[in-house]
Amino acid sequence: MSGVYLSLNQGWTYYKEKHPRKIHNARNEIRSVALAWREVLTSNLNDFDTTEIDLHHKGSLAEGYELGHICGKFYDALQIPDDTVLVADLTAMIGVYRELKGRMEDVQDLSVTNEDILVSKAVSEDVDDTKFQQRVSAAQPKYTASPQPKKEPRVSRGRKSWQRDIGIARGALENANFLCEFDPTHVSYTSKRTGRNYVEAHHLVPLNLQDQFEYSLDVTANVVALCRNCHGRIHYAVASEKEEVLEKLYELRRERLLGHGIDIGLEDLKRAYD
Known part of the structure; x- marks a missing residue:
């Protein structure tokens, strides 16, 4: 309880249920999708950190959210900013989220977008x-x-x-x-x-x-x-x-x-x- 994150993140359960017997596959996929979004988002991320977060917990759920983090901000529990800053950060994050949603075009199911990202990543690696x-x-x-x-x-x-x-x-x-x-x-x-x-x-x-x-x-x-x-x-x-x-x-x-x-x-x- 040393602080709190504002995080544009992913649902870990989707990946875990997709690979119930190969948890390492789930870890690899959620991290690959997070990295892909970091590379394509053009919103102003200057105030947000794109490095992996640390939830100080060894459980599967915490680990999944650590890997699923796209961008965000950490607030130290002893130095929580005033409401003006918090609202401004949340507003900026909503802007990033809207860009992500807009890049999904007409696809309503995020899992379809995830699979497209994973396939595109494999194709890109083949070209390289x-x-x-x-x-x-x-x-x-x-x-x-x-x-x-x-x-x-x-x-x-x-x-x-x-x-x-x-x-x-x-x-x-x-x-x-x-x-x-x-x-x-x-x-x-x-x-x-x-x-x-x-x-x-x-x-x-x-x-x-x-x-x-x-x-x-x-x-x-x-x-x-x-x-x-x-x-x-x-x-x-x-x-x-x-x-x-x-x-x-x-x-x-x-x-x-x-x-x-x-x-x-x-x-x-x-x-x-x-």
């Missing part, structure tokens, strides 16, 4: 990865043989992201002799940029886990070469087919990952892909 793979094809290879310091993340509206070094990715493809590391018999086509079998670079331990590790995840040991089909499989396949790829790649790379200061169990790795 395609551009990355194209740049890798033209890069000079780099290699790492020991633990590397973590890079500074980029922060945009409260969202962290870690950049991928195209040289390290190219070096990993060279190490794999441009063959799919899940199944070297998988041949796609000859790339006009490399003159070799086309494969794509993939970070086995996802970069969005970087905060959990002391050393950089953007290292040669953590980048695997995959044919386009296996690369899609590791992201989008049903759990059993996805896990088959993860299990093999994990066994291939476990010792090398440890040599780079990256210690992760197979089950934790599988959960990261959920």
Whole structure:
């Protein structure tokens, strides 16, 4: 009871009931939607904080509201402003809410908008990865043989992201002799940029886990070469087919990952892909 939040937030129950047996999926989705709204809202948010809130409670409901927070303001219990400020803040928040509602156009069901956001986010990530793979094809290879310091993340509206070094990715493809590391018999086509079998670079331990590790995840040991089909499989396949790829790649790379200061169990790795 140290203070109170004014928060433009989301209903956690919707996500929890959508994924009753995979609560981590619910957490990922509600946070993704919150981040998406932060990126598109153009209302004046100068007086509102877009970083995640802390409700000082470990329960599922509190955690859901922490992740569902889009923007808001904290009032210290010992320094509650006068009514003029409170009314002005609430009026400003209503303006942000109206913009959000207006961006839903004629859709009356917020869940439809949520699903559109999640699909668009996946499509956007696919486009970004395609551009990355194209740049890798033209890069000079780099290699790492020991633990590397973590890079500074980029922060945009409260969202962290870690950049991928195209040289390290190219070096990993060279190490794999441009063959799919899940199944070297998988041949796609000859790339006009490399003159070799086309494969794509993939970070086995996802970069969005970087905060959990002391050393950089953007290292040669953590980048695997995959044919386009296996690369899609590791992201989008049903759990059993996805896990088959993860299990093999994990066994291939476990010792090398440890040599780079990256210690992760197979089950934790599988959960990261959920």
